Amino acid sequence: MSGAVPDSRRLPASFLATGSSSFSEFLGAHAPQLLPGAGLPEQGRVDVPHGTTIVALTFADGVVLVGDRRATMGSFIANRDMEKVFSADEYSAVGIAGTAGVAVEMVKLFQVELEHYEKIEGTLLSVEGKANRLAAMIRGNLGNAMRGLSVVPLFVGYDLETRSGRIFSYDLTGGCYEEQRHHSVGSGSLFARGALKKLWHPGLAEDQAVDVAVEALYDAADDDSATGGPDLGRGIWPTCAVVTAGGVRFVTDDRLEELVTALLARRRSNPGGAR
């Protein structure tokens, strides 16, 4: 790794090359061994932690992104308080499902990518621009995905042009698709999507939107063993990012505890949440 950054020599030519404002392109040219998932063996499969369910939905002022906290290795719980929802920059957030190690590294590169562009160009990337940069990173991981080390993010951003929240989903080849209203990825996504269809309404307020997202995640955890439900004993709540014109904000643990407690009370003797 130390070969990538010269300590006391002149900056290599690639540092002074003109043209690209992209950090990942620079990294690919100058130090490809530092790209997420680089240098993993070509053959064989390994058991590594996987992240599970991410839920996103739009509301009146923006978009909410929620993730559970469990990472699994097969039927084994590898981590019960892992964070899978991150702010990418001031106006966007990304949630990750799939191979945890590669995914977290990819989010880290994505954050540097956006800040790097900001510093060099002196302006913010458009929401589509950010979504496409992430798509290029997913595409770069295709070789690993074919060996089972896939990363499936869900990207949300506040569009300063249209003044609305937007959701983008991805496939393993880097295909980037804009989703309307709400979406979910990961092992529990089928159940979360079912819940979202029934719970989401146009023009939700922020509080309601967070409530719906937490409830959809609860339904995912109800039927998917790899998705972690709220853990009252340990005080582990979902990670919940709210992206609006005011930037990215994470809902506090205290607020999440209130929401989860109320949800559990509603579900007592009504486990399916019929209404």
Added chain:
Amino acid sequence: MTLPMYVSPEQLMKDRADYARKGIARGRSVLVLSYRTGIALVAENPSTTLHKVSELYDRMAFAAVGKYNEFENLRVAGIRYADLRGYSYDRSDVTARGLANAYAQTLGTIFTQESKPYEVEIAVAQVGQRPEDDQIFRLTYDGSVTDEPGFVAMGGASEELTGQLRERFTPGSSTLKEALALAMAVLGGSAEERQLDAGQLEVAVLDRRRPRRAFRRLRGPLLESLLDQADPTADVPTVDDARPGPHDTLTGEAPERPERSDGREHTNPQTQHPGEEHQDPQDQHGPGAGGGSTEGQET
């Protein structure tokens, strides 16, 4: 008889140095000043898009005089260096000293080996927790690097400006307003007496009270009130403008903080130290805020 003319190494280096110095002397000057709550970077630059000062990393900034295309090249290289270092090690491992060394080696090699030296002079500033911890490195066209205590003046009349600053400036104890007033007086008086105004200056600060990215450009009503001696504004707010969009500039146009119900610090794999995490710039209060306008805000 076509004997190649012999040029002594001394003469060669002197010619190159003269060439670079002449190029730099044509440009307007840039000052970097360490004040109580940060570091100010002041350039005489009427352009609002072709910058002479710029953000490098969380606590680091870049200032330059000379040929734009050459120092722009160095600026981008510095951002790449800092981002690569922060990405492969940790954000806290990016230091101005490391970058200044890399710049020195680069400029030194270009000076001796390329057909023409860079006609630039640059400064790398890193803001610390206290004014004593501030670091300002000055690099010249031949790769010489100096660690300047408290202030740097670069450009055509740099020696004269440095002399004036040495007499009139006390680094670390001045307020931003005092530092800017002095900068304006010194820059305006360098050639002939001129009265500079906000439109001719490019001003930015590294605010030591901010938690992560400390660099902010100053423009608009905020800069005007800071430069106006009759106005009580003595420092920049530690809260960004409320308007949505890029928050690299403080204009003072919309100082109110937007209504925000509750918030937790970001979960950011890049900032691995809990407590020092990247906060949303809207929510920044700055630890131990000194003279700013941060009173009366709820967390």
